[in-house]
Amino acid sequence: MLSTSKTTDRPLSRPATAAQLRHASRNLPRYTSYPTALAFQPGEGAAAPVDWFAATRAEDTISAYVHVPFCRRLCWYCGCNTTVAHEYDRIDTFQQVLEREIDLLARALGPHAGVAHLHFGGGSPNALSPEHFLNLADRLYDRLGLRADAEIAVELDPALLSDAFVDALGEAGVTRASLGVQTFDPIVQEKVNRIQPYDRVAASAERLRAQGVRGLNFDLMYGLPAQNPENVAESVELALTLKPDRIAVFGYAHVPWMKKHQVMIQDADLADVAGRWAQAEAADQALVAGGYVRIGLDHYARPEDPLAIAAAEGRLRRNFQGYTDDPAPVLVPVGPSSIGQFREGFVQNAVATDTWGRAVLKGELPLARKLPLSAEDRLRAAIIERLMCDLAVDVGAVCQAHGVNPGALDASVAALAEAESDGLCRIDGRRIEIPEGGRRLMRVVAAAFDERLPVAQNRHAKAV
Ligand code: SF4
Known part of the structure; x- marks a missing residue:
């Protein structure tokens, strides 16, 4: 692994005040929506708000979020809706059902002006085979109507990213890739069951760019076991050598009572609130020193990046994928657990892949929860x-x-x-x-x- 030469001239981080630490200890939503998803109510079968899908307007551009709920191994810190698929047959079946769901959505939606933003998340979209990813992308483009200027973004697990999958991303016209980097520290990687050396991430970034994927995002984390301000700053500095356009820095949420696999993370390895603050501060200082501008709560971008420009012009939006410059009024949910947004309110697909699949195979939109919005x-x-x-x-x-x-x-x-x-x-x-x-x-x-x-x-x- 590369090491950085900046360890001695790093900007000093500011310690938190007692008042900041008191507020930092509160349990609060991330406000990727309001109301948050915890307020959604059951709304399946006859109670499902399918009329919201039909109420799109001819002038509406739409966004779509596609959830691929599979990974090939579990990271101990994971807070996502995913499972490990030991046999590819499960993913094969999943993608066939997903294609049926896309057909249902195409029939359910009213007139619209096409998809302006398509986001594949998970899980790991690169748990799909390259061929299945291309089939899925084709189906989405064809049935939902992809605009020529659309942003097509894909979240990727670099540890498992094959050259063939990157080539498929290029063939599909993907415009932005988010690499889950989290940390470059080998001890931290070991403690969270996610081994991905710097060289692996660097090779992925280079191949993505060579395939025409213009935008590159990295996700980094603080608050993981064995992290400290020094190794967080070093991970940021290593990330900056690869010149990503955007970096998000997320704090690890330790909620083993909700995510059982997090018991693999020892409490003794986790920093307290003051330590987490110092880590977040170390990342922030390294990013700003590296020329990135702060965006919202936890995002950073190069000043010329469209997200930074949107933030400077007051056009930044917040949605379930974080911060975006996408102004579309409608977000179409695709895949298990996906959340959709309409003028009338929010919907969420069934979380369990089996439940979601059964509804789709019955010819129904697999909606499970909804929240009509009041004034x-x-x-x-x-x-x-x-x-x-x-x-x-x-x-x-x-x-x-x-x-x-x-x-x-x-x-x-x-x-x-x-x-x-x-x-x-x-x-x-x-x-x-x-x-x-x-x-x-x-x-x-x-x-x-x-x-x-x-x-x-x-x-x-x-x-x-
Ligand atoms: S790759 Fe991402 S979604 Fe999959 S287990 Fe790891 S953190 Fe969770």
């Missing part, structure tokens, strides 16, 4: 999204734009008094700004507008 949900969602994207919002103006009294959410603004005195935000009338020092805790500020939080709080991970 108040939309108002609160708009405020939370602007805080999470712009780090600022004029609450009164958003209220007026939603046709309610500008003081309708004054109680939520007033609830931020303690956060303001702790330096997490500044309040001027009904305008809220999150200063740079409050960025890592923006979820605390956003939570003031979450009226559903008290019932759901114990299901979320720490704010940092």
Whole structure:
């Protein structure tokens, strides 16, 4: 593995204050949606909101998220909906059912202007064979109508990425790849059951670019077992040698009571909140020193990247895939557990692959949960999204734009008094700004507008 030469001139990280650590210990949602998925209610069979699919408009571009719920081995930190497929037959059957689901979706959707953003996630989309990936992409492009300028993004596990799969990505016209890097430290890799040396990731990045995949994202993590500020910063510096366009830095959420395999991670190997803060800070300092701009809560991009430009122009959006510049009003769910978004509300497909498959084979959309949005949900969602994207919002103006009294959410603004005195935000009338020092805790500020939080709080991970 390469080693970096920057260990002596790294920027010093700022230690957290006592107040920051107190807020960082709260269990809070990531607000990739509001309301969060925990608020969704059963809505299968006759209760499924299939009419929402038919209500798309001719001028709507649409997005689609395709979930591939398979991996070839389990990383101990994993929080995703996935299983290890020991036999490829299971994946073969899955992709056949997925093609049937795409046909159902094509019939269910109303008129629209084509797919502007297609995202394959998982699990590991590269658990599919190259041939099956190409079949799936063709089916999606043909049945849902891919726009010529569409962004086609694929999440990839570099440890298992074959040359043939990269070639298939090129053939399918994929425009962006997200590599799950997480850490380059071999001890940490061993402790999380994910061995992928630097050379492997470097070779994947080079081949992806050679195949015409223009955008390259890396996911990195902090808070994993045996991580510390030094090895987190070193992983960032190694990542930067490969010049990714975007980097996301996620904190490991240790929730073994929800994700049983996380018991493989020893509590004694995990940093406390102050240690996690120091790791996040080390990553942040290394990325900014490397010329990347901060985006929202946990994303970074080169200044010329479209996401950085969208953030600078106030066009950043937050959805189930994180931060995006995609303005499409409709997100179509494909595959088990996928979440969809429509003007009327959210839907989620059946989580279990068997349940999902049975519904599709009966000729039904495999919907299991839904949440119709109330006017108040939309108002609160708009405020939370602007805080999470712009780090600022004029609450009164958003209220007026939603046709309610500008003081309708004054109680939520007033609830931020303690956060303001702790330096997490500044309040001027009904305008809220999150200063740079409050960025890592923006979820605390956003939570003031979450009226559903008290019932759901114990299901979320720490704010940092
Ligand atoms: S590759 Fe990703 S989805 Fe699969 S087990 Fe590892 S973290 Fe989970």
